[in-house]
Amino acid sequence: MKDSISETVANFLKDFKPFSFLNFEELKVIAKKIRVIHLNKNESLFKINDSLHDYFYVVNSGVVHLTVISDAEETLLNKCYIGDVFGLRPFFAKNNYQMTAKANEESMLYAVPIDVFKPFVSQNSEVLNFLLQSFAQNSTNPTDKINQELISDSVQFIEFQNDLSFFQTLNYNRKPLIVEHNQTIREVAIAMSDNLLDNAFVKETDTVIGIVTDADFRLKVATGKHAIHSHIDKIMTYPVITVTENISLAEAQLVMLSHKVHHLCVTLDGTAHTEIKGVITQNDLVEAQANSPGVLLKEIKRSGTAQQLKSIRYALADIIQQAVTKNIPLQHIFNVSGEITLSIIRRSIEIAILELGSPPVPFAFFSIGSQGRKEQLLLTDYDNFLVYHDVDIQKNRIVKDYFSQLTKRINEILEKIGYKHCEYNHNAHNLQWCKSLSEWIKQYENWINTPGEYTNEHCSIFFDFEFVYGDQNIESEITEAIFSIKNKTLFFDYLGNDALRKPAPLNFFKKFNEEDNGTFNIKAKAIDQLVDIGRLLAFHHGLKGVNNSFYRYKELAIKDADNAEIYLNAADVFLQVSRLRTLEGLKNDNIGIFIDIENLSKSDKEKLKESLHVLKDLEEIVKDTFQLTQFS
Missing domain, CATH: 3.10.580.10 (CBS-domain)
Known part of the structure; x- marks a missing residue:
């Protein structure tokens, strides 16, 4: 690999763990030996029981799904986005791969030779710890008691269900003899x-x-x-x-x-x-393993009532609280919490179908908003929509009646679990958001071609959708229809102006724009704009299958190298403000919107104030990209 290419690869790696623990010269040594691999959509890199490779992998672009076979069906274990490492099994085990790695969209990977990388692991405990946690995150066999040696003879480990076990706290006897x-x-x-x-x-x-x-x-x-x-x-x-x-x-x-x-x-x-x-x-x-995330997923599958699912949601809340207070990277918490939340919703749909009988036609159920972005750590409201296959006009009423009953029952179950009804009625029981595939494609075309005419200011969350249940081909058809629309100028102007109109977090004197009661609305004056601009720019750059705001900004740093530093900063700031909101919500048992600035330390207050300047940088990118002004 030529030095210029190896430097490009090293520059990419330095922003992501575990490579960020190494110096640039070390990264160049590794980069010279790296192979670049291109995967087409749905192409597998390795499958369950395949022989182990001599490499582990880093996602440069695209999305890779890791799946396992659970209860005789393929189950999504994790989604790997830009900078994520996977395929670490050859480091730790001799038996074959225990999962399948398949590209969810066209992807480019860096294949890192394990023999080249091993010396850097043995010399750096931070690299070692990160690899242990990453391997644990994607492990599928928590009961495997075979001890493996990792680089040094003194380091041993067990495969754990996932990285949440690294911050799941324990109940134990606090009155020992x-x-x-x-x-x-x-x-x-x-x-x-x-x-x-x-x-x-x-x-x-x-x-x-x-x-x-x-x-x-x-x-x-x-x-x-x-x-x-x-x-x-x-x-x-x-x-x-x-x-x-x-x-x-x-x-x-x-x-x-x-x-x-x-x-x-x-x-x-x-x-x-x-x-x-x-x-x-x-x-x-x-006993602690009985409440681990992997076990929660199994309990969700066995649950038959809303009450049982509610108890699992409480267990998830405990895990989230432990994770956040132990300063575990929030992106990991988003990933695992998001998968468990989607599993709870999926089981709610299954329970409703068991009660009402099989649907008359194939359909797909989607979560949107914070659930769709896998950013919902607090127990906030639920937003969703349903798409069913087109039918003859004679069957239309029967189909509509069935899905009206189904979505009503799903919503009842979700509310019994503890999720709140959306104040804007953005849920599938609203006939406006429960319709045929052709109607939905027309809906998205209207939103894009004539923004503001057939919608309200909240339509943008419908572009943050995550497939939950049903016919996944429907997701592909909607996605292709959205991205196939050529002229999106009006739509981008509409979204851009909406993002620019968000209330500023700081006033003219560089002080927090507080509410009358002295609190700071961290959602309205920080998180919402970060989410909106991330969505807009991701859509503009054609990023498919990346909904989470943190990962959107990470991808944008690759797509738009000129503004990479701003995007990486925005990704970090998004985690920072999301953590503050989550801690506030957990402390006060609410949705954490209003932060008491006076309760922050002087250092944290200044750090937050300084970090929010990135919103101005993002606004300038939006103005330059779409030729907007704050008054357009």
């Missing part, structure tokens, strides 16, 4: 029996020095090796492995595995010299 080192074996045995516990920590002064378990009593006392009047420190196991209070499921599994222990001592700061706060056992890990 603590005994003194000079107490007798008999005294400790009685205390353990009285407290119905199978373990106790041994302490000397203010330091935990060991642990005793039922196994110690069986092997060291019952066999006669030690008398019951001996001190307990004679039979304890030491040293004790200590961890911090906020340890995750996956972290606890890794620690237990690497140290070959079955108990962890939770202390105030994770060392043996501070207050003991609890004990984590292997049983705690087993």
